Amino acid sequence: MWRVAKHVSAGCVLGLAIVYSVAGPARAAAAAEPAKATVAMVIDYDDGVEKHFQLAWKPGLTVLDVLQAAQRHPRGIQFVYRGERDTAFLTQIDDLKNEGRGRNWLFSVNGQLGQRGFAVTEVKASDRVRWQFTRYK
Known part of the structure; x- marks a missing residue:
């Protein structure tokens, strides 16, 4: 009985060593990759329905570009x-x-109402764009 338990323990240790040697470098590589920058957009139809998008961001992206990405x-x-x-x-x-x-x-x-045209308003990574069908107040 002791030999079986000893054999299983050695097998478990060997198995864990193999898993770590394979998974360890993969985890390190994944941790080294920066998270992809995104911008969020919500379309609020003013009837209780909203569409939410999480879209890729890049420098120079405008609100128009975000709409076009949501269209695709x-x-x-x-x-x-x-x-x-x-x-x-x-x-x-x-x-x-x-x-x-x-x-x-x-x-x-x-949360800040657009002050310029949507085709020239640039967004930054992690910005939240909201289009709302509503009355101007």
Whole structure:
């Protein structure tokens, strides 16, 4: 009986040594890789439904780029805008169009209402972009 237990113990030690020699370097390599930078975006349809996206970030990324990345996502969005750069104006996300004097699509970054056009507003890693279909207050 003692020999079996001794044999099992030696086998366990050998097995653990093999696992560690294989998994140890892999863990070290994974720990050395920096986490991929992302930006979060929420589309708030103002009816209790929201779509959430976690999208890859890179330097120079704008709110328009974030929308386009969400559009390419397998369960993405569709959107319509007119104009370019400073004059770009979003008119529709999915089936909700701006209403003029009613509700319209407004964006914020980290809780701050956009102060420039969405096509030129740059975002940083870990920023949170929110598009909300609401009345301007």
